[in-house]
Amino acid sequence: MNAESSPTPILEMRGITKHFPGVMANDHADLELYPGEVLALLGENGAGKSTLMNVLVGLYRPDEGEIYVRGQRVEIHSPRDAATLGIGMVHQNFMLVPTMTVAENIILGMTDLPFAPRMDEVARRIREISQRYNLEVDPNAYIWQLSVGEQQRVEILKLLYRGAEILILDEPTAVLTPQESHELGRIIKRMTDEGKSAIFITHKMEEVMEFSQWVRVMQAGKVVAVKKTAETNPQELARLMVGREVLFRLEKDACTPGDVILELRDVSADNDKGLPALRGVSFSIHGGEILGIAGVAGNGQRELAEVVTGLRKVTQGKILINGQERTNKSPLEIIQSGVSHIPADRIGMGVVGDMAVADNIAMKGYRQPPLTEHGILHPRRILELARRMIETFRIATPSPQTHIKFLSGGNIQKAILAREIDACAGLLVAVYPSRGLDVGATEAVRRRLLEQRDAGRAVLLISEDLEELLTIADRIAVLFEGRVMGILPADTADIETLGLMMAGAHESKE
Amino acid sequence: MIEALLLLTQILTITLRAGTSLIYAAVGEIYTERSGILNLGLEGMMLTGAVTAFATAFYTGSPWLGVLVAMGIGMIMAAIHAFLTVTMRANQVVSGLSITLFGTGLASFLGERLGPASNNGNLVGMVGPRFGPLEIPVLSQVPLVGALFKQDILTYLLYALVPLAVYYLYKTRNGLNLRAVGEDPQTADAMGIDVTRTRYLYTILGGMLAGFGGAHLSLAYAPGWTENITGGRGWIAIALVIFAMWDPARAVLGAILFGGINAVQFRLQASGTTIPAAYLNMLPYLMTILVLVIMTWWENLSHRIGAPAALGKAYMREEK
Ligand SMILES: Nc1ncnc2c1ncn2[C@@H]1O[C@H](COP(=O)(O)OP(=O)(O)OP(=O)(O)O)[C@@H](O)[C@H]1O
Ligand SMILES: [Mg+2]
Numbered sequence: 164m165n166a167e168s169s170p171t172p173i174l175e176m177r178g179i180t181k182h183f184p185g186v187m188a189n190d191h192a193d194l195e196l197y198p199g200e201v202l203a204l205l206g207e208n209g210a211g212k213s214t215l216m217n218v219l220v221g222l223y224r225p226d227e228g229e230i231y232v233r234g235q236r237v238e239i240h241s242p243r244d245a246a247t248l249g250i251g252m253v254h255q256n257f258m259l260v261p262t263m264t265v266a267e268n269i270i271l272g273m274t275d276l277p278f279a280p281r282m283d284e285v286a287r288r289i290r291e292i293s294q295r296y297n298l299e300v301d302p303n304a305y306i307w308q309l310s311v312g313e314q315q316r317v318e319i320l321k322l323l324y325r326g327a328e329i330l331i332l333d334e335p336t337a338v339l340t341p342q343e344s345h346e347l348g349r350i351i352k353r354m355t356d357e358g359k360s361a362i363f364i365t366h367k368m369e370e371v372m373e374f375s376q377w378v379r380v381m382q383a384g385k386v387v388a389v390k391k392t393a394e395t396n397p398q399e400l401a402r403l404m405v406g407r408e409v410l411f412r413l414e415k416d417a418c419t420p421g422d423v424i425l426e427l428r429d430v431s432a433d434n435d436k437g438l439p440a441l442r443g444v445s446f447s448i449h450g451g452e453i454l455g456i457a458g459v460a461g462n463g464q465r466e467l468a469e470v471v472t473g474l475r476k477v478t479q480g481k482i483l484i485n486g487q488e489r490t491n492k493s494p495l496e497i498i499q500s501g502v503s504h505i506p507a508d509r510i511g512m513g514v515v516g517d518m519a520v521a522d523n524i525a526m527k528g529y530r531q532p533p534l535t536e537h538g539i540l541h542p543r544r545i546l547e548l549a550r551r552m553i554e555t556f557r558i559a560t561p562s563p564q565t566h567i568k569f570l571s572g573g574n575i576q577k578a579i580l581a582r583e584i585d586a587c588a589g590l591l592v593a594v595y596p597s598r599g600l601d602v603g604a605t606e607a608v609r610r611r612l613l614e615q616r617d618a619g620r621a622v623l624l625i626s627e628d629l630e631e632l633l634t635i636a637d638r639i640a641v642l643f644e645g646r647v648m649g650i651l652p653a654d655t656a657d658i659e660t661l662g663l664m665m666a667g668a669h670e671s672k673e
Numbered sequence: 674m675i676e677a678l679l680l681l682t683q684i685l686t687i688t689l690r691a692g693t694s695l696i697y698a699a700v701g702e703i704y705t706e707r708s709g710i711l712n713l714g715l716e717g718m719m720l721t722g723a724v725t726a727f728a729t730a731f732y733t734g735s736p737w738l739g740v741l742v743a744m745g746i747g748m749i750m751a752a753i754h755a756f757l758t759v760t761m762r763a764n765q766v767v768s769g770l771s772i773t774l775f776g777t778g779l780a781s782f783l784g785e786r787l788g789p790a791s792n793n794g795n796l797v798g799m800v801g802p803r804f805g806p807l808e809i810p811v812l813s814q815v816p817l818v819g820a821l822f823k824q825d826i827l828t829y830l831l832y833a834l835v836p837l838a839v840y841y842l843y844k845t846r847n848g849l850n851l852r853a854v855g856e857d858p859q860t861a862d863a864m865g866i867d868v869t870r871t872r873y874l875y876t877i878l879g880g881m882l883a884g885f886g887g888a889h890l891s892l893a894y895a896p897g898w899t900e901n902i903t904g905g906r907g908w909i910a911i912a913l914v915i916f917a918m919w920d921p922a923r924a925v926l927g928a929i930l931f932g933g934i935n936a937v938q939f940r941l942q943a944s945g946t947t948i949p950a951a952y953l954n955m956l957p958y959l960m961t962i963l964v965l966v967i968m969t970w971w972e973n974l975s976h977r978i979g980a981p982a983a984l985g986k987a988y989m990r991e992e993k
Contacts, residue, residue: 183991222863223991243865258860260853262982270846271853272864279845 171234173198173360174219174250174329179228181214181384183569185561188214189225190384194362196329201351201361203371203392205404206381207601208573209559212364213255215381216331220245220252232329243272251327253318255334255364255572255599259306265289265317266302269324292323296350310461312343319350330354330361336370337599340459340627348374366601368397380404405603413609416617418637421450423486424621425471425590430480431645432470440466442645443480448590448621453612455636455653456625459665463645464625465507468594471623472504473497485589498527501588505579507595507625509572513579516568520560521549523567523578527586552581557607573604580611591615594625609635629658643667678816684936685820690894692925692932693828694719694886694903698910699917699924700838701882705751707842707919708875709855709983713769714754715883716907717776718747722887724780724796727898728787731801736892739802740827743888744881750776751880755873762987773907784898796898803896804889825893827885838921851875855981858988868988883907905958912965918972918979927964934960 174196181189188211196202204212217223219230221239230237232248239245245252259268266285270276286302293299298316306314315335322330332351336344344367351361351374363374371378372392380388380403388403402408426447434440440463448454458464469475471482473494482490484500492500506512514523525545528534533544549563558577560570567575576596583591593612597605613635616622626632632639632653639656641648641664648664698715705712722743730739754772757763788796804825813822821832842848853861854871862868890902909931917923934957942953972979 220863241865241867242863243867246865252863254863258857258863260857260860262856263849263853267849270849272850272861272866273846274865276846278847279840 172196172231173233175231176215176219177229177231179215179218179230180226181211181218181223182226183214185565187384189218189228191228192381192384192386194379194386196360196362197377198360199355199358200377201355201363201375203375203378204362204364204381205366205371205378205400207404208599208604209571210381210404210601211384212381213333214384216252216333216362216364219331220250243274246325246327249326249328250331251322251325251329252331253315253322253333253335255337257314257318259314259317261305261307263306264302265300265304265306265309265320268306268317269302269321273325289320289324292320296323296353297346298323298350311338312340312460315339315343315347319347323354328359330359331364332361333364334366334599335363336365336367341629342459344370366599366605368400368602371400372397382406401602404601413606413613413634415613415635418452418616420452420637421619423447424450424484425623426481426483426486427471428481428483430470430482431478432466432475433478434466439478440645441470444642444645444647445480446640446647446650448623450589450619450621451616452638453616453622453624453636454650455632455639456623456642457629457632457639457661457665458627458642460627462642462665464594464642466645467642468504468507468592468623468625471497471590471592472502498586502590502592503527503583503587505576505583505591505593505596507598509575509579510568514567514575517566519564520553520558520567520570520578521546521563524549524552524582524585527582548585552578552585556581556611573600576600576608577604580608584611584615587615587620590621590623592623592625595627596624597626597628597631605631629661632661633658641665680940682817682820684933684940685817686823687936687939688929688932689820689824689828690932691935692928693824693831694889694894695906695910695913695928695931696831696835696925697886697889698883698907699913699928700835700921701879701886702910702914703917703919703921703924704838704842704851704875704882705879706914706984707851707855707981708872709858709981709986709988710755710758710872710876711765711769711985712751712754712772712876712879712883713766713911714750714772714776714880715769715910716903716905717773717780718750718880718883719776719887719890719903719907719910720780720901721750721776721783722747722884723891723902724783724787724887724898726884726888727799727801727891727896728783728796730803730892731796731799734802736802736804739892740885740888743884745884747880747882747884747887748877749880751877751883752873754880755876758987759869759872759876762989765985765987777901781900784900797900799897801897802892804893825889827889827893835921835925842921852981855983858983858986862988862990883910886910909958909961912961915980916965916968919981920979930964931957931961 172195176194179189179192192215206212214223218225221241221244230239237248266282266289269289270280270285289302298320300313300316335347355361365371375392378390378392379386428445430441430444432441456464466475470477473492477490481488489500510516525534525548534541546563556577559574597608612622624636636653638650639653640650641661648669698719702712702715725746726739726743729742730736750772754768757768758765784796786794788794788799804827806823806825809822813819850866851871854866854868858868891898895902913924913927916927938953938956942950
């Protein structure tokens, strides 16, 4: 299971170079993958990992470079060519048609099928594979009905159904719960045992250590290090990625709570399907305090953030901000009472992809002077603000006028953070703020949240990452099926107890 | 009683005949829009198809040749639309409207030039070969149902085309891929479907069927050439696509509705009613708008918004 025993790589990329307007996404990048092995690809947000993989599946044309599969030089012009070579990819953003069924999505674009495929036959084969790999999912369900974890399973089923031998998994665990990630690790192991090979992209060091045999680290489009997993450690990898020492533990001053800023009294709300999502939630957050919300995804976290920010109606109960009743107010009224929001869905709710970075940063302050006067915008002042923010928050962008959708995930998040923190006047609601971010960006985001707390603001932090909650929150509330199971002080809480509460066990209040 | 049945059968017969060109155009447009391309050039393609079909049939004596030419013209015009919107990534609305403007002008220009010298080059008023009704013995004598069997050959072709169109769209691999391209071109591309090819193919197919519909107007429904022979049917067909929620079978329903009101309105005019003809002529269009508004309102209420998600949006690889 290492390079010495199987010396010919099943896949080799040599000198791949790819330019985008203003950025060199790949700069003579090399890659080798051996049969039956997992290669972890690491790098900061925007280092060029996805670009390199998109070149490999034929979605991007490289400016330079060569690809060899099983020793043969190949030209890959389209995902179909890649599929013919047995290369399949799970993309960072799911590639699924929401209005189609699981089975339809799985056979999309396949050529070795009858002209009019029998869907019951397809469903049967999917069930077979599901069972073999323990990937439970209903072939006849529509994608829009599935949870994120289930959608991820469909993505993997797609690869298995097509018999891919070289699997590319681009941050498959970013949106998964720890349990689901663990399950995925098991499936990858299973597949490599059968002789398949995988390239695995992640920002989570434990996963690198656990799943892979080899690690490649990218920085600014270049491959800067190749290591055997067994011969390295998370600290070294993080340093190689970021180019400096990364603190996995942040220094935190003692909490000095001020007045109550947010208070929820017995709040209930429904989810999109009209079923109860929050059932009598009560808690309060003081200024200068971070309240963390822990819980397995889908237990009311999303709805909680939405009722606080005015995006969802409360069916019962009261929400008070700075002691004033703010139940069922419009998002604008909530914003005006000093609430900032870092949403879970960055692209959908956080930014307007086709607008400039500068305009996205100004999107909250544009109503007031100095950005606007007598209803007329001042583009120069917007640009100044944007330049300032880009510098303070170290947002990597070709220019303030670049459409924000071209930035990497981490930099989009930093732009949102810049806007929301700049406008924050009391309460900051942060939902999965470090999801998909590299270790450096994660550290930066967490540090910013602590800064807000130290500046006397209240922070409501919703996260799936217990490590994150234990590091920066002052108190941790656990949500289960829409109820608060208990609130623990972070310095005495331990993962064990939190885990039990997340699974529904009660804990006496503080 | 017998009389009423006969009258109804007659109205149904006209209904189908009036709806035929609409069904061709609407089914074509459904396929085009399912690939994510909005083709507002339908009216122009139908008009140009109608005039070239008639002129060809007039000179060659073969209405079939006329149909072929109309189909070819529709394909060429649609290929231009595909080139502008898919390859050049032009705005689909602008390109479609230009094609309709161009096609309308071209059709009336050709109508005044392609005719025989004896008629000052004008095609208007000329009589040429046409597709007459072919009554199928016995079946055509059955009351009501008989209406289905007193049609011209182009309408009979529909009986095969519509089920085929439904089957292809929902049951075949190609249909699945087509729907995926219109819903989510990025995913389709990642799954190995050639988005550009698919969009070209079905835009051109849509143009071909629009030309076919135009040929039915000038060779069967109202044989001959008159200015604005479509009476806005290209636009009605586009409205029908929405009414049909992008489903070919439902497009037939819509076309029959439009054709039916047309037929009733003809009967009324023929029976010498006191309602001014202008109002009666307005009726089918008015009803179309009304039904459309009610339908979309209702569909919205029941959360069944059926437009292909990527309709009207250009797709380019390597662009986020
Ligand atoms: N289609 C595109 N058009 C323009 N620029 C792009 C495009 N795709 C990527 N880029 C740019 O290329 C660089 C590399 O991006 P890439 O998505 O490969 O990063 P990554 O390593 O996958 O980051 P992340 O960890 O955030 O997913 C970034 O600066 C990004 O903004
Ligand atoms: Mg990426």
